[in-house]
Amino acid sequence: MxxxxxxxxxxxxxxxxxxxxxxxxxxxxxxxxxxxxxxxxxxxxxxxxxxxxxxxxxxxxxxxxxxxxxxxxxxxxxxxxxxxxxxxxxxxxxxxxxxxxxxxxxxxxxxxLVSVFLPDRLDLIKGVPAGRRAHLDQLLGALWPSRAQTRRAYAQILAQRNALVARLRGVAPARWPDHLEAWDTQLVRAGLALMADRAAAAAAVAPHFGRIAAALGLEDAPTVSYRPRVATDSEDVFLNELRARWERDVERGHTGYGPHRDDLVLRRADHDLRTYGSQGQQRLGLLALLLAERAVLAEQRDRAxxxxxxxxxxxxxxxxxxxxxxxxxxxxxxxxxxxxxxxxxxxxxxxxxxxxxxxxxxxxxxxxxxxxxxxx
Ligand SMILES: Nc1ncnc2c1ncn2[C@@H]1O[C@H](COP(=O)(O)OP(=O)(O)OP(=O)(O)O)[C@@H](O)[C@H]1O
Ligand SMILES: [Mg+2]
Structure with a gap:
């Protein structure tokens, strides 16, 4: 096109x-x-x-x-x-x-499809993980349009669970409703599906990123990788980890654990570009990321x-x-x-x-x- x-x-x-x-x-x-x-x-x-x-x-x-x-x-x-x-x-x-x-x-x-580099887009490299998560999800949607639903489903369940834990502040744990557990089960299922999609999208980009970043002159083994907040792919383990945080979540009024805390990490020479990259290196990192995504979209969907x-x-x-x-x-x-x-x-x-x-x-x-x- x-x-x-x-x-x-x-x-x-x-x-x-x-x-x-x-x-x-x-x-x-x-x-x-x-x-x-x-x-x-x-x-x-x-x-x-x-x-x-x-x-x-x-x-x-x-x-x-x-x-x-x-x-x-x-x-x-x-x-x-x-x-x-x-x-x-x-x-x-x-x-x-x-x-x-x-x-x-x-x-x-x-x-x-359009991919844009504006000077203020360096925020994607320098800024908070939310920007990189959203970016990864966008790539995911462009690569596999039917899976965009996974992220929406997770966001909806998270919003409902957040609303529930916010309402429980000040309520004694013995009186917390059973459906907190039901929301946890749903959150875990949708969360693991989202994590699998994000991992697949990052894995598809990673080899292109290494090659393109090196070709652009970003030296010392540049890498991009998915950093999930939840380190398991087991429903039971994730569920137990969520349950162990109930009191903390209720105290804070929101869910503190799950893929809404994921990150996409760009590194060179084993150091995070976000923290240690020079201005030029961060710029090359962003360019390499956008070009690597373009290569994946060209390869898998014939849509550069x-x-x-x-x-x-x-x-x-x-x-x-x-x-x-x-x-x-x-x-x-x-x-x-x-x-x-x-x-x-x-x-x-x-x-x-x-x-x-x-x-x-x-x-x-x-x-x-x-x-x-x-x-x-
Ligand atoms: N809504 C608008 N109506 C008319 N002029 C506008 C409007 N918005 C921005 N401009 C003007 O458009 C001009 C060109 O802006 P633009 O950002 O495209 O410049 P540029 O060529 O990219 O410059 P630079 O090299 O400094 O980035 C500026 O003088 C700006 O004030
Ligand atoms: Mg300009």
């Missing part, structure tokens, strides 16, 4: 935007504030119906305007499709697939996500910039990469990369002499 083109009206700084994307790499350059991230955000918005930068859709309206529209043309195995999103101030967001209204673009089979890489080069050295470009050009799938300076994206002249430049609010192809920067 390929995103052939994107068009937008009154989106962020653009009154009108029309551009094709390359079938492999598209490089978008422009000065600070020129509109690079806005374009990348428009592509994401057109593919998903959401922004990758904000939860407040109102921010997307070009200043002083009331209605915006973004559409992307997609080439799928069964032909060409158009996904579109329209937003008018004060009204509900509207979405269409091939002009037919839909509730969510995310549910359409014609939707391309479109990579939207915003300002990814700025903290990479020359060698690693070149390695990233080589990797993007030599693996299946599309990528859009932004940079303030075209020299930061060393694309060989013979490659099929598409060069775009944004200046003064308008988009153009790169000048013909923007060619061989292989030695930068």
């Amino acid at each position: 390929q995103v052939r083109s994107v068009s937008a009206r009154d989106f962020r700084s653009y009154d009108r935007l029309e551009t094709d994307l390359g079938s492999s790499l598209t490089v978008l350059t422009g000065e600070n504030g020129a509109g690079k991230t806005n374009l990348l955000e428009a592509v994401y918005f057109g593919c998903t119906g959401r922004s990758c930068r904000t939860h407040h859709d109102a921010e997307l309206h070009r200043f002083g305007t009331a209605t915006l529209r973004v559409s992307v043309a997609v080439i799928a195995p069964d032909g060409r499709h158009e996904l579109a999103v329209g937003l008018t101030r004060g009204e509900a967001k509207r979405m269409w697939v091939d002009t037919a209204p839909v509730e969510r673009l995310l549910d359409t089979p014609h939707r391309p 996500p479109l990579m939207l890489l915003d300002d990814v080069m700025s903290e990479l050295d020359r060698t690693r910039r070149r390695r990233l470009v080589d990797l993007l050009l030599s693996t299946p799938g599309q990528a859009l990469i932004t940079a303030t300076d075209s020299e930061h994206v060393p694309v060989p002249r013979a490659s099929a990369a598409v060069q775009l430049v944004v200046a003064g609010g308008a988009l153009t192809g790169a000048p013909p002499d923007g060619g061989d920067r292989a030695d930068c």
